Amino acid sequence: MQTKTVSVFDPKILWPAIGDAFIKLNPRLMIKNPVMFVTMIGAAISTVDIFRSPGQTGFVLQIAIWLWFTVLFANFAEAVAEGRGKAQAKALRATRTRTGANKISGDRIEVVDADSLRKGDVVVVRATEIIPADGEIILGAATVDESAITGESAPVIREAGGDRSAVTGGTRVLSDEIKIRITANPGEGFLDRMIQLVEGASRQKTPNEIALTILLAALTVVFLLAVVTLKPFGIYSGTVFSNAVLIALLVCLIPTTIGGLLSAIGIAGMDRLLQRNVLAMSGRAVEAAGDVDVLLLDKTGTITLGNRQAVAFVPASGVTERELADAAQLASLADETPEGRSIVVLAKNYGIRARSIHELPDAHFVPFTAQLRMSGVNLEGKQIRKGSTNAIRQFTGGMFPTEIEKVVEGISLSGGTPLVVATRERVLGVIHLKDIVKGGLADRFKRFRVMGIRTVMITGDNKLTAAAIAQEAGVDDFLAEAKPEDKLALIRQEQQGGRMIAMIGDGTNDAPALAQADVGVAMNTGTQAAKEAGNMVDLDSNPTKLLEIIEIGKQLLITRGALTTFSIANDVAKYFAIIPAMLMVTFPVIAPLNVMHLHSPDSAILSAVIFNALIIIALIPLALRGVKFRPLGAVQILRINLLVYGLCGVILPFIGIKLIDIIIAGLHLA
Amino acid sequence: MNAHQWLELAVYIAALVLVTKPLGLWINRVLNLSGRTWLDPVMRPLEKLTYHVLRVDPSREHDWKQYTCAMLIFSLVSCLFTYAILRWQDILPLNPQKFGALAQHLAFNTAVSFTTNTNWQSYGGESTMSYFSQMVALASQNFFSAAVGIAVAGALVRGLARHTAQTIGNFWVDLTRIIYYLLLPICLVLALFFVSQGMIQNFMPYTTAKLIEPQTVSVQKTDANGKPVMDAKGNPVMVNQTLDTQTIVQGPMASQVAIKMLGTNGGGYTNANAAHPFENPTPFSNFFQMLALLCISSAMTYHLGRETKNQKHGWTVWSAMFVMFLCGVLVCWWAEARGNPIHQQLGVAAADGNMEGKEVRFGIFDSALFATVTTDASCGAVNSMHDSFTPLGGLVPMFNIQTGEVIFGGVGAGLYGMLIFVILAVFIAGLMVGRTPEYLGKKIEAYDVKMTLLAFVILAFIILGFTAWASVSKWGTSSLANGGPHGLSEMLYAYTSGAGNNGSAFAGLNANTPWWDTTLGVDMLLGRFGMIVPLLALAGSLAKKKIVPAGAGTFPVTGITFAVLLVGTVLLVGALTFLPALTLGPIVEHFLMLKGTLF
Secondary structure, eight states: OTTTTOOTTOHHHHHHHHHHHHHTTOHHHHTTSHHHHHHHHHHHHHHHHHTTOTTTHHHHHHHHHHHHHHHHHHHHHHHHHHHHHHHHHHHHHHHOOOOEEEEEETTEEEEEEGGGOOTTOEEEEOTTOBOOSOEEEEEOEEEEEOHHHHOOOSOEEEESSTTOOEEOTTOEEEESOEEEEEOSOTTOSHHHHHHHHHHTTTOOOOHHHHHHHHHHHHHHHHHHHHHHTHHHHHHHHTOOOOHHHHHHHHHHHSOHHHHHHHHHHHHHHHHHHHHTTEEESOHHHHHHHHHOOEEEEEIIIIIEEEEEEEEEEEEOTTOOHHHHHHHHHHHHTTOOSHHHHHHHHHHHTTTOOOOOGGGOTTOEEEOOOTTTOEEEEEETTEEEEEEOHHHHHHHTTTOOOHHHHHHHHHHHHTTOEEEEEEESSOEEEEEEEEEEEOTTHHHHHHHHHHTTOEEEEEOSSOHHHHHHHHHHHTOSEEEOSOOHHHHHHHHHHHHHTTOOEEEEEOSGGGHHHHHHSSEEEEETTSOHHHHHHSSEEETTOOTTHHHHHHHHHHHHHHHHHHHHHHHHHHHHHHHHHHHHHHHTTTOGGGGGGOTTOOSOHHHHHHHHHHHHHHHHHHHHHHHHHOOOOOOOOHHHHHHHHIIIIIIHHHHHHHHHHHHHHHHHHHHTOO | OOHHHHHHHHHHHHHHHHHHHHHHHHHHHHTSTTOOOTTHHHHHHHHHHHHHHHTOOTTOOOOHHHHHHHHHHHHHHHHHHHHHHHHTGGGSSOOTTOOOOOOHHHHHHHHHHHHTTOOOOSSOGGGTOOHHIIIIIIIHHHHHHHHHHHHHHHHHHHHHHOSSOSOOOOHHHHHHHIIIIIIHHHHHHHHHHHHHTTOOBOOOOOEEEEEEEEEEEEEEOBOTTSOBOBOTTSOBOEEEEEEEEEEEOOSBOHHHHHHHHHTTOOOOSSTTGGGSTTTSOSHHHHHHHHHHHHHHHHHHHHHHHHHTTOHHHHHHHHHHHHHHHHHHHHHHHHHHHHOOHHHHHHTOOBTTBOOTTBOTTTHHHHHHHHHHHHHHTTOOOOSBOGGGSOHHHHHHHHHHHHTTSOSSOSTTHHHHHHHHHHHHHHHHHHGGGTSOOEETTEEOOHHHHHHHHHHHHHHHHHHHHHHHHHHTSHHHHTTBSSOHHHHHHHHHHHHHHHHTTOOOOOTTBOOOSHHHHHHHHHHHHHHHHHHHHHHHHHHHHHHHSOOOOOOTTSOOOSHHHHHHHHHHHHHHHHHHHHHHHHIIIIIHHHHHHHTTOOO
């Protein structure tokens, strides 16, 4: 995305956020957040009290100001979190220029407005034109510039049929001409949804957020009870607690820190995904990512580099390696697959220069067919073929040395794919094709294992090959010889056992599994069906992204938990600041409870309120960035976070309140 | 704080630890319909007969709503039954002292009190209740209310242990089996033991004894209408009265004391409760009463571990309870042993501490331990007067109750109360491991949080609400014997005790007035059923969930980290809720005492 470098603390975001903080004071918006709503009511009451507290005006005024600040700070946090999304949405809107479309009606083409297109219409898009709406290519192939969505400037190829047929409205065709069937009505397209998502307009509370809001609301009710009943207790004890003091106590006790930052944390989580070019269709999906127990990873593209590569030639006895390399290269000259090209390249190491097809005009190339399962070349009366063991065995009429059979078996066992090279007369040797496992994966999987997440590799390979690759890559389990329906069955079975599953996929046949999985990430290059079925889209189409998605999901939950713990732990110090201050006048004997030796009752209460407000501002960066994520087991994470956010949550406010008190006393504010 | 007392504490703790596993295994079998025990030959036929008479199909289980309905109907019927007996006491048999019927408000308060396992007593047992009332209305209610508590805890544990289930057990089966296999047999043994220690068990009328040394006391002079006579200045006129006889209480005491302790009911046969020489005759009877108080609640944690196949978790919960128990004992014991500085300055202090309101034969330690145990266990039986403890010593029993009766707590009630805090702890800290909070493989979702917190908010609401109301009402303050912060403590303690279904009291309060009886009755009802109903809903919701298999990423509910977290949650949530009120009561009082002011 072009705007992905926008920093949270960019003035472009900060200035509008200040304005938004005031707009968000609208009670209808505030009531969605019970904690801050109560704070706002408290602020309102103390504002009225300024004029009803002769002799105390200065004190009540300061309390009221800081209570308003508390509410504004919380709104500001939310506005900042939304800011980046808004900036991105603006950039996206700018790319959505009004376009015309060449709609095919009957046998003629008419130019219509893009907004008039409906699902099922068919349009023609030529080079340099903008694709008018989301659709599926039904005829032709084209290079398409999708930078408007992915931020990636290199054009991609889109073609009819197969898994790369989906195109997105707003992207530009660079070459060729394609016929597209429209799959989305105006306003429902991918770009529209994307704008809505990054803007946060369609944001709904996630299940976890709802549960946490209930907890915070209940704590607010309990503290409301504790504070409201102080009034009658005070009457009984012969003390009068002023409204301002009671409200100050209440606001300090209710969990304003987490209450004020809760929605910012959620928005920031979605935003962090977006920075990695992953578009989550709902916050629920991000949250579910943290809960994932099992990762289903396709072997190809995720665990191994896209394709197999030739790594060695194993000649039969009586054949030199060079002869084998020469024959293998000839057989692969017309083979445009990456495997074929890798054979040509490997043969160069034997001093054989890469010949061009045009140099051999009398050569007849035999392409790969599913029936024969081999390919090769007929040249100078010689038929050279390369193919699977069984295919070559048939080709040579059953003549197959046991020595070669052993080599083939050895290669299979090591996780490689053997490709036998032969002429009609004799078997020349074996090409060792190997899956190249991506670097650093084993480490990553290990980290997941520590966190209790199991990785399962899915592959169409046979069991032997699969087992070898599984071991090399360090996955926990594998599903070999997998058909698309096996994937779905595996997901169902794991879910039956109460586990949550994440997978990434692109093809149409992945769609059912993507829909069934708890976290289904579709690649942007994938089919429309896959994108509809999943609950996230990876704009980079990078399968390893799944790992990052999970880390972000966990980080989101940890941040919420840490700030909740911190917020509640803070209350201890606030009690020690405010309660002695409240009672000091009537019961001077209570002085020893003033453990922080705060300057005066007024300054003690004011310090607690100020600390309570400032801590929200101080924690905004943490809420937006998320707490540091450590790939450890639950026990260690809990222990560390309890120490950092629980224990520090108890101690820090003692220090903070004392410092603020010193400043207040120094400035003679109370 | 001498070696002999430390030794007794050690023996008590050892006995509690030793009894936990075998009793826990026993309870586990009792709470499973197919569980076998060696009492089967005797009890099975009786059990089957009971189902037959009640027309209960023991194999048909209840969902949470049916379970709740059965529990509520049973409680209502048994409450009305008790109320009826108390109201018609004068025409019922076994009433040698010819006690009259109880007033409406007192009968209501008492019936509610015994139904909710609170056993708050606005009356003096030996001067109010006939033997029939004691045995049929009160003792049987002691069994019923204890069994209901255990049954509810059992249902909640089932909800945790089961997965994708609709039902949480059959209430009638639970009730029957708990009474027949658990409470009755142990009480039988316990009662016999108490009799061996000198506790009485008879139907004799009260004995009148002639005093060897007649006493002269000064009493208020009353006129013909029973109103006090005032002198010209408005002070009551006092006259001397000589007393030469004493009435000694008799009756079926041992049978009732056994269940009073085992079922953590606490309603004393006599007004002096376990401080009365008949009701607690020897150090042995004192020791075993304290053990009986905690043993079932302690064993319930073992049942939790056993049923959910996570014994370590059971012991972790036990440890959290134990740590808080031990801290309470030590603080209370230390505060009482330290005594009252004002008495010491005046030179009238007892050598070993604050002996005011304590039995000399029990002394400081046994009184402090008993007070801690009885308030931890939501029992309310007392062998000393908590009202006369030093402010800090008295703070311990009150805070024990305000934690929600979860430090072992009442039978069953302690466990289900603790599970509230477990779920709170899991929810607050659970997010910190980066997953949706899970408890024993069950995801804790919005509904579960709502039910858990509802149970907690109700408790805070009734305790603080009623105390606040009473503290500014004429009906509230006119019952106080003491003014100032101590009066507030008395009121706070009363409603805390009622809501926590504890039943012990700061005795300075005269609670037998229509207002106090009624508000305390409502307080007890809400404290009991306001908590149980949401928790049964929680049990139903948990039973329906799948169980996520535990792994390295699962939130740990075992081990020291979790125990510390759990204790922290109980103390923090308890403290944060009640600290403002406690500050104005016992804490201010403590500082005033240090400065020389008493109440």
